[in-house]
Amino acid sequence: MKDIVLIVTAVILSIAAAGAIYRIAVGPSLLDRVLASDVLLAILGAALAIDMAVNRHLNNLVLLVALTLIGFVGSVTVARFVADRRGQVNDS
Amino acid sequence: MTPNATGADAVIDAVTAVLLIVGALMSLGAAIGLLRFPDLMSRMHAATKPQVLGLFLVLAAMGLQMREWWVWPILAVAWIFQLLTVPVSAHMVGRAGYRTKHRHPELLSADELEAVVLRAAGERAAEKAQEADSAMPRNGNGGRNGRNAGADGGPSA
Numbered sequence: 001m002k003d004i005v006l007i008v009t010a011v012i013l014s015i016a017a018a019g020a021i022y023r024i025a026v027g028p029s030l031l032d033r034v035l036a037s038d039v040l041l042a043i044l045g046a047a048l049a050i051d052m053a054v055n056r057h058l059n060n061l062v063l064l065v066a067l068t069l070i071g072f073v074g075s076v077t078v079a080r081f082v083a084d085r086r087g088q089v090n091d092s
Numbered sequence: 093m094t095p096n097a098t099g100a101d102a103v104i105d106a107v108t109a110v111l112l113i114v115g116a117l118m119s120l121g122a123a124i125g126l127l128r129f130p131d132l133m134s135r136m137h138a139a140t141k142p143q144v145l146g147l148f149l150v151l152a153a154m155g156l157q158m159r160e161w162w163v164w165p166i167l168a169v170a171w172i173f174q175l176l177t178v179p180v181s182a183h184m185v186g187r188a189g190y191r192t193k194h195r196h197p198e199l200l201s202a203d204e205l206e207a208v209v210l211r212a213a214g215e216r217a218a219e220k221a222q223e224a225d226s227a228m229p230r231n232g233n234g235g236r237n238g239r240n241a242g243a244d245g246g247p248s249a
Binding site: 004058 | 095
């Protein structure tokens with residue numbers, strides 16, 4: 001049971017992370033990349049929580065709470081920078 | 093998870109397994125949405141799935157497995173902070189995306205911001221014209237008269 005759950009979730013999360021990384025690499029605009037990195041952060045949080053749930057430890061709990069607290073700062077910062085370059089339009 | 097669980101433990105383990113796998117599938121759905129949706133706004137819609145519902149399912153599985161009551165408030169804090177901070181970043185990204193024209197108007201069924209933007213642009217243009225008129229009225233009138241004369245004189249000549 002434990003092994004099955006671990007393997008299934010690991011495969012699913014790996015595919016999801018690969019998709020997010022592909023969007024970061026290709027993503028036509030800066031905002032697409034920021035959004036994909038947000039998704040990658042959510043996938044990382046899910047992986048931490050799954051590890052804690054399956055193996056029954058709480059080592060990552062502080063990291064998870066900190067992640068949910070300050071994870072939004074990066075995308076807000078980048079969004080502020082993007083908002084200032086209004087001259088170059090429509091490269092999406 | 094307990095190996096060779098029986099009774100209530102087996103039920104809790106089964107529920108945990110379902111929660112974990114569905115929570116992981118939320119991440120997969122977000123990745124598929126990121127890859128297949130055409131523009132930033134619809135990708136933002138897909139990206140919220142693992143951030144809110146996926147995190148909730150995974151945290152609930154954690155709480156089920158720990159079997160200690162004091163874990164639940166911490167998990168609730170983590171989820172509530174996620175609920176508070178995700179809309180902030182989504183708002184900023186969406187606003188920046190609208191302003192930098194990262195949108196396809198033909199894909200939108202309703203653009204409620206467009207009327208506001210157009211009105212603000214009209215007000216700004218009217219303000220600028222008024223400023224220009226009050227600053228140097230002779231030049232403004234002269235230029236306009238000259239252009240009118242040229243337009244009138246063009247066809248007749």
